[in-house]
Amino acid sequence: MTEFDVDKIRQDFPILAEQIRKKPLVYLDNAATCQKPQPVIDSIVHLYSHDYANVHRGVHTLSVRSTDLFESARTKVKDFINARSDKEIIFVKGATEAINLVAQTYGKANIHNGDEIIITAMEHHSNIVPWQMLCEQTGAILKVAPINLQGELIYDEFEKLINDKTKLVSVVHMSNALGTINPVKQIIAAAHARNIPVLLDGAQAIPHMTVDVQELDCDFYVFSGHKLYGPTGVGVLYGKQALLEAMPPYQGGGDMIRKVTFTETEYNTLPYKFEAGTPDIAGVIALGAAIDYLTAIGMDNIAAYEAELLCYATEKALTIKGLRIIGEAEHKGAILSFVLDKIHPHDIGTMLDSLGIAIRAGHHCAMPVMDFYQVPATARASFAMYNTKAEIDVLMNGITSLIEVFG
Amino acid sequence: MFDDLRDLYQEVIFDHNRNPRNFRVMDNADRKVEGFNPLCGDRLTLFLKMKGNLIEEASFQGSGCAISTASVSLMTEIIQGKTEAEAEELFKKFHEMTTGKDEHFNLEAIGKLAVLAGVREYPARVKCATLAWHTLDAALKNEQQSISTE
Ligand SMILES: Cc1ncc(COP(=O)(O)O)c(C=O)c1O
Numbered sequence: 001m002t003e004f005d006v007d008k009i010r011q012d013f014p015i016l017a018e019q020i021r022k023k024p025l026v027y028l029d030n031a032a033t034c035q036k037p038q039p040v041i042d043s044i045v046h047l048y049s050h051d052y053a054n055v056h057r058g059v060h061t062l063s064v065r066s067t068d069l070f071e072s073a074r075t076k077v078k079d080f081i082n083a084r085s086d087k088e089i090i091f092v093k094g095a096t097e098a099i100n101l102v103a104q105t106y107g108k109a110n111i112h113n114g115d116e117i118i119i120t121a122m123e124h125h126s127n128i129v130p131w132q133m134l135c136e137q138t139g140a141i142l143k144v145a146p147i148n149l150q151g152e153l154i155y156d157e158f159e160k161l162i163n164d165k166t167k168l169v170s171v172v173h174m175s176n177a178l179g180t181i182n183p184v185k186q187i188i189a190a191a192h193a194r195n196i197p198v199l200l201d202g203a204q205a206i207p208h209m210t211v212d213v214q215e216l217d218c219d220f221y222v223f224s225g226h227k228l229y230g231p232t233g234v235g236v237l238y239g240k241q242a243l244l245e246a247m248p249p250y251q252g253g254g255d256m257i258r259k260v261t262f263t264e265t266e267y268n269t270l271p272y273k274f275e276a277g278t279p280d281i282a283g284v285i286a287l288g289a290a291i292d293y294l295t296a297i298g299m300d301n302i303a304a305y306e307a308e309l310l311c312y313a314t315e316k317a318l319t320i321k322g323l324r325i326i327g328e329a330e331h332k333g334a335i336l337s338f339v340l341d342k343i344h345p346h347d348i349g350t351m352l353d354s355l356g357i358a359i360r361a362g363h364h365c366a367m368p369v370m371d372f373y374q375v376p377a378t379a380r381a382s383f384a385m386y387n388t389k390a391e392i393d394v395l396m397n398g399i400t401s402l403i404e405v406f407g
Numbered sequence: 408m409f410d411d412l413r414d415l416y417q418e419v420i421f422d423h424n425r426n427p428r429n430f431r432v433m434d435n436a437d438r439k440v441e442g443f444n445p446l447c448g449d450r451l452t453l454f455l456k457m458k459g460n461l462i463e464e465a466s467f468q469g470s471g472c473a474i475s476t477a478s479v480s481l482m483t484e485i486i487q488g489k490t491e492a493e494a495e496e497l498f499k500k501f502h503e504m505t506t507g508k509d510e511h512f513n514l515e516a517i518g519k520l521a522v523l524a525g526v527r528e529y530p531a532r533v534k535c536a537t538l539a540w541h542t543l544d545a546a547l548k549n550e551q552q553s554i555s556t557e
Contacts, residue, residue: 021411344472346447347416350532354411363448376448376470401408406421406473 004301012037023356026391031176031382033226043289044282073288080291082212087270094235095203096126098222103130105247113139115167120145122175125365127201151178151327169198173205177366178327179335208333210299230290234283251276302385306334309383316396326378334383345379351402415525423477429466442542449475453542460491479539498540
């Protein structure tokens with residue numbers, strides 16, 4: 001195990017040296033998107049300066065270079081999540097597009113009138129709405145497994161929802177609104193006992209822990225590059241090869257075909273079948289750079305460090321009178337969602353911003369979670385591997401002071 | 408510690424947030440309109456008692472941030488006794504002030520409402536201040552449905 005050196009890591013992130021409102025930036029909105037290390041930034045500059053051309057289309061040198069870099073990024077993703085083959089790694093725009101892709105291809109082909117899809121009560125809107133749309137198109141029914149007040153899935157209730165009509169289970173690996181890490185292996189085992197495939201929304205989990213899709217045995221895993229220290233505009237759909245092979249394509253266009261005439265079209269093989277049009281070439285290559293960076297540090301080291309941060313932040317938060325933590329699951333990632341007595345999260349957000357602290361205030365694209373807790377919104381501090389205990393102190397002092405000001 | 412925010416969070420705003428004026432359900436209201444800002448979850452219900460084209464009474468219910476609570480609280484105070492046309496004129500002025508397009512906006516012309524001028528510097532918070540007024544606008548146009556600032 002390499003030594004985890006947060007000071008050294010911080011130096012790799014140029015934006016962390018920014019002053020916000022004349023104070024050093026304390027960036028605690030990592031669940032929305034996280035900042036980028038120099039190697040990721042450099043990879044984009046380097047590509048456009050030296051190696052850029054369109055991929056999969058040319059015999060000229062730059063096209064070959066670009067294609068090699070692009071495809072080697074695919075292999076990096078494959079290794080990072082331990083997929084069996086590059087064919088199982090589909091590049092998309094982000095977690096949202098990946099879920100929509102599965103809904104509109106796998107879903108449309110396999111889920112019919114009266115069939116059921118199970119999600120949980122803690123999903124992000126992007127793992128609710130695509131299924132609602134599918135249900136509207138097909139007459140399928142969306143079932144929602146409930147959560148308890150700690151913000152944990154009530155597993156027994158989830159299991160009771162599984163029946164012969166269930167055609168898919170789609171659950172969040174780690175909740176963005178609560179931090180809860182779901183018992184995904186147990187969920188997958190229960191679903192597989194009835195041959196039901198499982199999609200995991202890994203948008204939040206992926207930057208915080210080692211994800212091994214073979215060990216999990218999930219059928220689909222989706223995530224966004226921008227939450228994994230990579231750029232926006234790129235994300236990943238992992239799918240088991242046999243499932244992907246059987247699925248109809250998503251969009252039609254260039255790259256996803258092998259042969260086109262006006263009477264018939266032969267689709268390309270995996271993974272290209274699902275990658276119509278020119279992809280986000282620089283984004284994919286920079287995501288590969290982010291993965292190299294993370295691999296060098298080690299995901300287990302990151303997880304251990306962040307667990308320490310969360311523990312420290314939680315202890316401090318609990319000493320603040322009038323602060324209520326929303327989401328107290330036993331198994332939880334580095335997210336601290338909270339509300340303050342009589343102070344609206346938006347006021348908290350503006351006040352903390354004036355101290356250079358970036359947090360999120362709002363419903364976190366999880367309105368049903370807000371309804372469940374009967375709050376209009378929460379304030380959320382979400383941590384990354386570059387945050388420090390000193391920054392948590394700044395946050396907690398800020399909260400204490402703003403409570404005083406509000407009186 | 409929060410010196411930079413003094414323009415935004417003036418003492419009057421804290422005061423109205425702590426003790427909102429006209430904060431009650433009006434059973435015999437002539438107009439009742441709901442306002443909602445989906446971005447932050449602010450929700451309010453505005454009640455008006457009319458006498459001809461005069462706003463005889465105004466009250467509200469709901470929950471929101473300090474800016475939106477103070478804004479609606481101040482608004483209900485100010486519009487009582489005003490005609491619909493006068494209230495609409497105030498809405499126009501308030502809108503001009505908060506969106507900050509006119510650099511020479513005369514703050515004196517808007518009286519007490521000037522305490523909310525600080526939102527000009529905080530684009531993310533302008534909607535908090537204007538929700539009350541958009542709701543009023545809908546009420547005056549007698550639109551009984553809920554309105555949304557998004
Ligand atoms: C749990 C979860 N799922 C899905 C998404 C959607 O990600 P994106 O907007 O990058 O597609 C997010 C982003 O906030 C998320 O937190």
